Amino acid sequence: MTPPHELQAALNRLLGDARLAATPLPGTELQLWLIDAANMDRAFSPEETRRILEEPPYWCFCWASGLILARWLAEHPHWVHGKRVLDFGAGSGVAAIAAAKAGALEVVACDLDPLALQACRANAELNGVELSYSADFFTEADRFDLIIVADVLYDRANLPLLDQFLSRGRQALVADSRVRDFRHRLYSRLAVLEACTWPDLAEPAEFCQVSLYHAQRA
Template identity: 70%
Template structure:
């Protein structure tokens, strides 16, 4: 189904297209409706994502080097972010009327879902300027507004809910779990990579099925997303 693109969103996506073109000259962004799986829709959300046709050919050595040096992760909707968006659509009371921080926002999918679910304020936090640009374009595409921060440690000191999807792929990020609970009354972490997740302040509350979109053909084990929650007493 075609996605109606507001002019402002299209204009914001132009800079992203230029950046993507520097990595892969023939790659194109397109507004993409997110898939429903298992009867659980993603609240009719759409994102500017890489055209899957651009992923069907082998990359040469120089393209591979550029992708590894500056991975355009913001032009994919990763499995954990999609699963978390669906979770918030099904459980809007988790964020309704609350101040929310989307850590490692990437495309902004989790924060946009929170805004759709009725959050009073959503702040997208990411170190990558292109990721924040993607958040702006995707927020406009979905008719919501997001605040921005490029530094977690200078972002608002306290929020009601902190969302983090697909940020534990690097095990050096595990200490952030302590920083999350110090900053938010409620933390929801979505992850499909860590199999030995152990933390005294978190408990696993759900296991959801999702895949990265466009589909990268990842192993089945990465299509099972665990939600871990910590709630301040």
């Protein structure tokens, strides 16, 4: 299977010998175009490290929180079945694709990064689902039943988004493994589940503990 040309070219600009591979996700029926795990076995040069830090290729990993959210929707399809869903900060599109597989009426994959939206398109095709796409959450109308979110709270500056999610959706479902003092008057924790980023980045064990939070518009 040949990787999508534009995504492969973008990855090669960062890591010259890196390859994308259609990768099955553990504990799911999904697969994504992800960086080949074999590329993670070597040390990166200083120049490669600089490029990765300046332009992180979030879209070629399935982060732990996204994997947990995808598994959750597959196991609890009533969250999305027959509903209009927006995946905020979609990245690879894993949660959006899981929502579509679980019977959502409509799924919008939303991400500021054009490469992420290309990855979402390629991964949707790989999994045989149709998504819609958006580059700007704040241009979307208040018409969604559920906003799904994974791995966007790594920067505490993003915490105010927790309120904004409910400006476009009646409910929000947020997966996070980074914020240890998560407190918000509208959000309650549903579960704490375990997964690792794929391919495995050997992250600290604490980042493999993913909390799921739910909020409903007052």
